[in-house]
Amino acid sequence: MKKELITGGEALLRSLINEQVDTIFGYPGGSIIPVFDALYDHQKDFHQVLVRHEQAAVHAAQGYARSSGKVGVCLVTSGPGATNTLTGISDAMLDSTPVVVIAGQVSSAVLGTDAFQEIDLVGVTQPISKWSYQIRSAEDVAWAVSRAFYIASTGRPGPVVLDFTKNAQVSQVLYEPMKVDSVRSYVPYPKPNMDCIKEAADLINRAKRPFAVVGQGVELGEAHKELIAFLEKGGIPAARTLLGLSSLPSEHPLCMGMLGMHGNLGPNVNTNECDVLIAIGMRFSDRVTGKLETYAKQAKIIHLDIDNVEIDKSVPVDIPVLGDCKETLPLITELLNENCHKEWIATFGDLDKIENEKVIEKAVNPTDGPILMGEVARKVSEATGNNAILVTDVGQNQMFAARYFKYKLPHSIITSGGLGTMGFGLPAAMGATMGAPHRTVCYFAGDGGFQMNIQELGTIMEQKCPVKMIVMDNSYLGMVRQWQQLFYDNRCSWTPMCNPDFCKIAEAYGIPSRFVTDRSELDAAIKEMVETPGAFLLSVVVRAEDNVMPMMPLGASVCEMILE
Amino acid sequence: MLMEKKLYTVIVYSENIAGMLNQVTAEFTRRQMNIETLNVSSSNVEGVHRYTISLWTTEWLIQRVTKRLEKKIDVLRAYYFTDNEIFMQEVALYKLSTPRLLENKQVSKIIRHNNARVIEINSAYTVVEKTGKTDAVLSLYKEFAAEQCVLQFVKSGRVAIVRDANVNLSENLFDEDVVRSKVRR
Numbered sequence: 202m203k204k205e206l207i208t209g210g211e212a213l214l215r216s217l218i219n220e221q222v223d224t225i226f227g228y229p230g231g232s233i234i235p236v237f238d239a240l241y242d243h244q245k246d247f248h249q250v251l252v253r254h255e256q257a258a259v260h261a262a263q264g265y266a267r268s269s270g271k272v273g274v275c276l277v278t279s280g281p282g283a284t285n286t287l288t289g290i291s292d293a294m295l296d297s298t299p300v301v302v303i304a305g306q307v308s309s310a311v312l313g314t315d316a317f318q319e320i321d322l323v324g325v326t327q328p329i330s331k332w333s334y335q336i337r338s339a340e341d342v343a344w345a346v347s348r349a350f351y352i353a354s355t356g357r358p359g360p361v362v363l364d365f366t367k368n369a370q371v372s373q374v375l376y377e378p379m380k381v382d383s384v385r386s387y388v389p390y391p392k393p394n395m396d397c398i399k400e401a402a403d404l405i406n407r408a409k410r411p412f413a414v415v416g417q418g419v420e421l422g423e424a425h426k427e428l429i430a431f432l433e434k435g436g437i438p439a440a441r442t443l444l445g446l447s448s449l450p451s452e453h454p455l456c457m458g459m460l461g462m463h464g465n466l467g468p469n470v471n472t473n474e475c476d477v478l479i480a481i482g483m484r485f486s487d488r489v490t491g492k493l494e495t496y497a498k499q500a501k502i503i504h505l506d507i508d509n510v511e512i513d514k515s516v517p518v519d520i521p522v523l524g525d526c527k528e529t530l531p532l533i534t535e536l537l538n539e540n541c542h543k544e545w546i547a548t549f550g551d552l553d554k555i556e557n558e559k560v561i562e563k564a565v566n567p568t569d570g571p572i573l574m575g576e577v578a579r580k581v582s583e584a585t586g587n588n589a590i591l592v593t594d595v596g597q598n599q600m601f602a603a604r605y606f607k608y609k610l611p612h613s614i615i616t617s618g619g620l621g622t623m624g625f626g627l628p629a630a631m632g633a634t635m636g637a638p639h640r641t642v643c644y645f646a647g648d649g650g651f652q653m654n655i656q657e658l659g660t661i662m663e664q665k666c667p668v669k670m671i672v673m674d675n676s677y678l679g680m681v682r683q684w685q686q687l688f689y690d691n692r693c694s695w696t697p698m699c700n701p702d703f704c705k706i707a708e709a710y711g712i713p714s715r716f717v718t719d720r721s722e723l724d725a726a727i728k729e730m731v732e733t734p735g736a737f738l739l740s741v742v743v744r745a746e747d748n749v750m751p752m753m754p755l756g757a758s759v760c761e762m763i764l765e
Numbered sequence: 766m767l768m769e770k771k772l773y774t775v776i777v778y779s780e781n782i783a784g785m786l787n788q789v790t791a792e793f794t795r796r797q798m799n800i801e802t803l804n805v806s807s808s809n810v811e812g813v814h815r816y817t818i819s820l821w822t823t824e825w826l827i828q829r830v831t832k833r834l835e836k837k838i839d840v841l842r843a844y845y846f847t848d849n850e851i852f853m854q855e856v857a858l859y860k861l862s863t864p865r866l867l868e869n870k871q872v873s874k875i876i877r878h879n880n881a882r883v884i885e886i887n888s889a890y891t892v893v894e895k896t897g898k899t900d901a902v903l904s905l906y907k908e909f910a911a912e913q914c915v916l917q918f919v920k921s922g923r924v925a926i927v928r929d930a931n932v933n934l935s936e937n938l939f940d941e942d943v944v945r946s947k948v949r950r
Contacts, residue, residue: 386939
């Protein structure tokens with residue numbers, strides 16, 4: 202291929218094209234103008250999304266990445282542009298989301314002089330990213346971009362930061378495309394250890410009460426079919442973590458629900474009843490395990506994970522199965538005896554009955570009183586044929602939506618799990634409509650989180666993103682209020698919130714909306730939302746002091762869930 | 766056992782690039798683990814740097830930190846050892862007053878008894894070098910100090926080599942098939 206003399210900024214864009222990038226979420230500024238200038242000539246090559254705040258650029262890229270399986274890309278300026286991305290980078294790190302954040306930087310010659318809008322971005326992002334690198338010359342661009350995409354998307358995915366100095370953007374380079382497909386110090390896909398595979402299969406074959414706990418690793422590894430084959434052959438009941446909810450369809454007979462602090466009773470209680478616990482692509486988050494000292498102590502534990510750091514990190518493992526679960530699951534399945542564990546599975550049903558009666562029925566089918574978040578979530582899910590992508594904000598809205606939504610298709614939940622970032626949902630939903638343009642995207646938020654990135658209504662308007670926004674307004678920061686009620690003597694410090702008319706805000710952006718306070722209007726409003734093409738805001742006044750139940754209080758064991 | 770505090774030596778091999786030291790030490794900073802000694806220099810493999818870090822901690826923590834170090838993109842290997850698994854040495858330099866050394870014969874005796882080496886003598890000062898374990902180099906300092914002849918003292922962090930006859934830490938640095946961590950089978 203003939204080499205061509207171009208600027209570093211142009212080289213960046215050609216490198217992005219080389220990585221099949223089709224969408225960029227960005228915001229221009231002084232130190233990145235040369236790249237935006239080059240973008241002017243590439244309007245056909247990229248869907249250029251001007252967000253309204255750089256934090257939203259990263260969350261949108263996360264939503265795009267998680268709905269499409271591709272790498273999300275952000276382009277921002279130095280200094281405040283770069284620091285505004287830090288929350289999103291941290292979020293992507295904790296939730297293993299492949300994004301590449303490209304930030305402008307002052308020229309190499311003035312680095313370290315406190316130049317205008319200079320911050321040490323590599324220094325700041327090293328601990329919160331998978332890889333962070335400063336591009337100081339145009340010659341470096343092709344290699345750095347390709348390496349960034351390779352690192353972000355392989356193994357356990359994560360965010361990569363490229364800090365692009367201005368001199369490197371403007372200087373000329375004889376550009377040649379490059380493809381990095383290995384890094385000698387990085388082993389993204391560890392080779393499965395066959396001894397461990399055999400030991401794991403043997404243990405599962407001998408188990409009387411095996412139980413699989415499944416996380417986002419299955420989604421990231423596209424191992425949905427492999428998971429189902431494994432569960433069905435071994436007759437193994439399974440539950441999913443928050444991030445892994447769509448790794449196994451809700452209606453699958455072996456799906457026992459959701460794990461965690463606000464998960465279902467059956468899987469949480471039975472974690473401490475099983476004899477073999479098989480963790481698949483999940484990291485034993487403290488929100489899943491509760492009190493570690495009492496977590497699954499009776500069980501032998503098998504842990505399938507791609508990341509060696511997760512093995513033994515918080516829960517001691519009997520048999521580690523390091524590797525990509527798309528590869529390791531079939532290897533174990535092959536060695537499994539066909540089994541069914543009927544009686545064991547029935548115990549989940551018994552616990553389901555209790556939860557149904559004490560919690561679920563009341564949450565999704567109330568007959569009087571104010572509207573409840575649970576019923577909104579279930580109705581919206583059903584109105585979309587349970588085919589929609591659920592994007593949530595953080596807090597009660599997240600837990601109610603996650604619990605009462607139903608998941609039929611892979612990649613159907615996008616939520617901030619590890620970092621718990623309020624304000625994540627709206628931009629992430631916006632990104633998801635671009636990552637999965639043929640799917641319905643339903644965004645659930647509370648009145649608090651909606652207002653944390655509400656400026657993105659501007660981007661939604663401009664880009665015509667068909668986000669179905671469901672704002673469940675209880676005029677409280679509900680999850681904190683719940684804790685204050687339960688553990689702080691009901692002292693609701695700083696949690697009541699006075700809110701604007703959200704529909705009027707939507708109207709200002711030309712987004713159709715509906716305001717609902719009465720249960721009798723809810724079905725029609727949801728129908729209108731689903732049937733209206735494009736974006737829609739459903740502003741629902743919900744019960745002010747509702748609590749998410751069941752709940753595993755902080756410091757309690759998985760089997761000590763409170764129901765009321 | 767896992768929770769008993771001991772002096773551990775962590776050995777890390779990484780690419781020789783800017784910012785690596787920061788990445789390595791950040792894993793300790795994150796847990797407020799205080800590094801006792803740190804030695805960083807090029808290794809026997811071209812382009813690869815070797816870090817030798819010693820610190821007091823528990824096996825439970827050092828296992829986890831070592832794995833996290835090894836996970837860094839540009840880190841090739843990370844290992845941890847207790848003192849009985851390694852040979853380790855530190856280098857100390859003692860700048861002594863030459864007039865004090867000449868008038869006090871005890872100082873020369875101390876140098877000989879401790880197998881220390883004189884590497885520079887001039888009319889103002891004498892530089893003595895001693896290689897040994899931490900206790901040995903520090904006790905030599907105390908002996909000199911008692912004779913009031915020390916003008917300056919410095920000691921390095923430790924360097925360490927594994928006792929096991931069959932282990933060469935820098936072997937197979939780029940071999941994917943080698944299990945990447947000694948922490949796990």
